[in-house]
Amino acid sequence: MAKLNFYFDPLSEPCRSVQLFLEANKIPYETKHTDLITAATRTEEYRKISPTQTVPAIVHGEFKLFESVAILQYLAGAFSTPDHWYPSEAKKRARINEYLHWHHLNSRWKGGLLVVMKYIYLPHFYKQEVSEEDKKGSIIALKQTLDTFENYFLKDNRFIAGDEISIADLMAVGELIAPDIIGVYVGKGRPRVQAWHQNIKAALGAVYDSVHAAMYKHMDDIKGLVPPIDY
Amino acid sequence: MAKLNFYFDPLSEPCRSVQLFLEANKIPYETKHTDLITAATRTEEYRKISPTQTVPAIVHGEFKLFESVAILQYLAGAFSTPDHWYPSEAKKRARINEYLHWHHLNSRWKGGLLVVMKYIYLPHFYKQEVSEEDKKGSIIALKQTLDTFENYFLKDNRFIAGDEISIADLMAVGELIAPDIIGVYVGKGRPRVQAWHQNIKAALGAVYDSVHAAMYKHMDDIKGLVPPIDY
Ligand SMILES: N[C@@H](CCC(=O)N[C@@H](CS)C(=O)NCC(=O)O)C(=O)O
Ligand SMILES: N[C@@H](CCC(=O)N[C@@H](CS)C(=O)NCC(=O)O)C(=O)O
Numbered sequence: 001m002a003k004l005n006f007y008f009d010p011l012s013e014p015c016r017s018v019q020l021f022l023e024a025n026k027i028p029y030e031t032k033h034t035d036l037i038t039a040a041t042r043t044e045e046y047r048k049i050s051p052t053q054t055v056p057a058i059v060h061g062e063f064k065l066f067e068s069v070a071i072l073q074y075l076a077g078a079f080s081t082p083d084h085w086y087p088s089e090a091k092k093r094a095r096i097n098e099y100l101h102w103h104h105l106n107s108r109w110k111g112g113l114l115v116v117m118k119y120i121y122l123p124h125f126y127k128q129e130v131s132e133e134d135k136k137g138s139i140i141a142l143k144q145t146l147d148t149f150e151n152y153f154l155k156d157n158r159f160i161a162g163d164e165i166s167i168a169d170l171m172a173v174g175e176l177i178a179p180d181i182i183g184v185y186v187g188k189g190r191p192r193v194q195a196w197h198q199n200i201k202a203a204l205g206a207v208y209d210s211v212h213a214a215m216y217k218h219m220d221d222i223k224g225l226v227p228p229i230d231y
Numbered sequence: 232m233a234k235l236n237f238y239f240d241p242l243s244e245p246c247r248s249v250q251l252f253l254e255a256n257k258i259p260y261e262t263k264h265t266d267l268i269t270a271a272t273r274t275e276e277y278r279k280i281s282p283t284q285t286v287p288a289i290v291h292g293e294f295k296l297f298e299s300v301a302i303l304q305y306l307a308g309a310f311s312t313p314d315h316w317y318p319s320e321a322k323k324r325a326r327i328n329e330y331l332h333w334h335h336l337n338s339r340w341k342g343g344l345l346v347v348m349k350y351i352y353l354p355h356f357y358k359q360e361v362s363e364e365d366k367k368g369s370i371i372a373l374k375q376t377l378d379t380f381e382n383y384f385l386k387d388n389r390f391i392a393g394d395e396i397s398i399a400d401l402m403a404v405g406e407l408i409a410p411d412i413i414g415v416y417v418g419k420g421r422p423r424v425q426a427w428h429q430n431i432k433a434a435l436g437a438v439y440d441s442v443h444a445a446m447y448k449h450m451d452d453i454k455g456l457v458p459p460i461d462y
Contacts, residue, residue, distance in 0.1 A: 051383040052333065063322055070328035077321050090308050091294055097301035102283065104335035152282040 002061030004029040007049055009036045010214035013112050014068035015056040017174035021072055021167065023207040025081045029058075068174075069100050072167040084164035096161045099153055099168040103175070107149065110141035111186075112175030119182050124225050139231065142179065146186055146193065149176070154192045158199050165203040173200050181219045182226045233292030235260040238280055240267045241445035244343045245299035246287040248405035252303055252398065254438040256312045260289075299405075300331050303398040315395035327392045330384055330399040334406070338380065341372035342417075343406030350413050355456050370462065373410065377417055377424065380407070385423045389430050396434040404431050412450045413457045 006022065006029045008015035022029055034040045034055050041053045050057035050066040057066040060078065065071055076086040087093050115138045122128040149172070153160050160168040176186045177197070187194035201208050237253065237260045239246035253260055265271045265286050272284045281288035281297040288297040291309065296302055307317040318324050346369045353359040380403070384391050391399040407417045408428070418425035432439050 052379055063325075065325055065329060067329045067332040069332045070325055073328050074321065074325040090305065094294075094296055094301055094305040097304050098296055098298045100332070101298040101300045101335065104332065105340065109336065109340075148283055 001028075002063075005032050005059040006030065007032045007034045007046075007057040007059075008055050009034055010211070011218055012036060012055050013108070013174040013178050014171070016211050016215070017167075017170040018056045018058075018068050018071050018075075019211045020170050020174075020204060020207060021075060021081075021085070023211060024204055025075075025079060025085075027075065027079050027081075069103075069167070069171060072170065076167065084166060086167050087161065092161055096166050096168045099160050100171060102148075103168075103171055106145045107172050107175040110138075110145040111149075112178035114138035115142050115179045115184060116182060119226050119229065120222065124222075139184075139229075142184075142186070146176075146190060150190050150192045154196050159196065159203075165200065169196075169200055173197065181215065181222065182229060184229055184231045188231065232259075233294075236263050236290040237261065238263045238265045238277075238288040238290075239286050240265055241442070242449055243267060243286050244339070244405040244409050245402070247442050247446070248398075248401040249287045249289075249299050249302050249306075250442050251401050251405075251435060251438060252306060252312075252316070254442060255435055256306075256310060256316075258306065258310050258312075300334075300398070300402060303401065307398065315397060317398050318392065323392055327397050327399045330391050331402060333379075334399075334402055337376045338403050338406040341369075341376040342380075343409035345369040346373050346410045346415060347413060350457050350460065351453065355453075370415075370460075373415075373417070377407075377421060381421050381423050385427050390427065390434075396431065400427075400431055404428065412446065412453065413460060415460055415462045419462065 004027065006018070008019060008031065010016065010019070021027075034046060036055070040046065041050070041055060047053055049059065049064060052066060054066060056068050056071060057064065058071050058075075059065075060074075065074055073086060075081070086096065118130045118135045118138045122130050153172075157163065159165050160172065176193075179186060187197055235258065237249070239250060239262065241247065241250070252258075265277060267286070271277065272281070272286060278284055280290065280295060283297060285297060287299050287302060288295065289302050289306075290296075291305075296305055304317060306312070317327065349361045349366045349369045353361050384403075388394065390396050391403065407424075410417060418428055
């Protein structure tokens with residue numbers, strides 16, 4: 001069996017999504033911790049692994065791959081994981097692909113990234129000024145994304161693509177819980193999002209907590225940096 | 232055979248990508264012109280077709296789908312198009328998925344959208360002021376995207392995934408030629424990008440021009456609105 005190396009940082013949302021999959025499916029892999037804060041991604045050596053110098057990335061035997069979703073799709077095939085992760089039935093798969101392509105400019109950009117960047121990383125870590133208007137704009141964008149997520153993608157389902165968990169849920173949860181670190185819980189006032197989050201935890205069991213351990217610690221570390229947000 | 236309805240506007244980049252595929256594969260479809268300028272996407276009726284109120288969208292029989300890439304993947308299966316469009320071999324497919332997930336925040340966001348929004352749509356159509364710095368930032372982002380596109384995705388290939396055209400090329404060309412409408416040609420000083428563009432035109436023949444006819448007309452209409460850009 002070809003060896004699988006996994007380049008990741010547990011504080012990266014897409015990395016956690018891939019790790020949830022690896023752990024839930026008991027796929028053997030070697031972790032190559034690639035630290036974002038010390039810029040371990042920005043070396044010439046790492047560029048040979050991932051040309052975009054982003055995590056996650058994998059090397060499976062000789063085969064290199066980046067982009068979290070492409071990695072999940074590849075792993076589902078290479079390790080013949082149970083069908084529900086990435087169903088082979090055409091319409092189910094299409095619904096998952098629909099979510100996964102919508103994901104990047106929505107759950108990730110407007111969901112996981114903007115709010116957290118504007119309220120904490122830019123002002124507190126990079127010492128860049130962010131206007132109140134700009135901050136509020138990120139909350140508005142998050143809410144728009146959640147409206148579509150709740151009213152369309154979770155409409156009549158326990159999970160995005162039906163009654164079973166799939167790689168779409170793993171990608172979504174990775175991003176959507178990110179604002180949690182500054183006290184913005186996306187399930188607030190959204191019972192369907194809350195129920196979905198509980199369904200994911202139930203489906204993943206102990207794996208959910210172990211993969212999020214570093215994030216919980218980080219939350220503790222930065223507690224108090226951001227004043228309570230009106231969300 | 233179930234009927235295929237295609238909701239599109241020929242001035243939309245992802246719509247053109249899907250239309251190139253439909254035409255190149257001679258898939259029978261009915262066009263549902265959904266005009267962006269008159270906001271035909273923003274009606275309650277259209278929301279029943281596409282919950283995000285975006286084009287493109289399809290209805291195939293009873294099955295509704297939005298997100299251009301998900302549509303292309305679905306159509307490739309439903310109409311059993313030649314394998315090169317979306318190869319079944321795992322590593323080739325992974326390479327295409329890698330591009331297609333990288334695409335949204337790169338070729339589309341930094342490639343097709345930002346420059347065009349900042350130099351023409353925001354200032355000239357929506358009468359919003361855009362600072363010089365903001366405009367130049369969009370050019371820098373475009374160049375970063377093109378660096379990765381040229382040096383990685385087109386490294387030793389005629390097309391993104393090898394010697395034959397795939398849905399990744401259709402998505403990429405849709406976005407990357409968009410800045411053309413304001414005189415920013417992404418092939419400038421990039422022989423590999425230029426050669427790739429020629430390869431796509433050669434592979435698609437007359438279909439390339441017919442799908443782009445409305446865009447060429449639009450280019451003519453807006454000519455002169457933007458002073459020459461230092462690119
Ligand atoms: N679309 C990519 C996003 C990857 C990405 O942006 N990763 C971030 C961490 S979350 C990164 O590696 N950034 C590099 C850096 O900041 O140096 C994916 O899903 O894999
Ligand atoms: N990621 C989507 C993007 C779709 C999208 O943003 N479409 C634009 C036109 S290019 C749209 O319909 N905008 C709606 C509007 O402006 O009202 C896809 O690839 O299908």
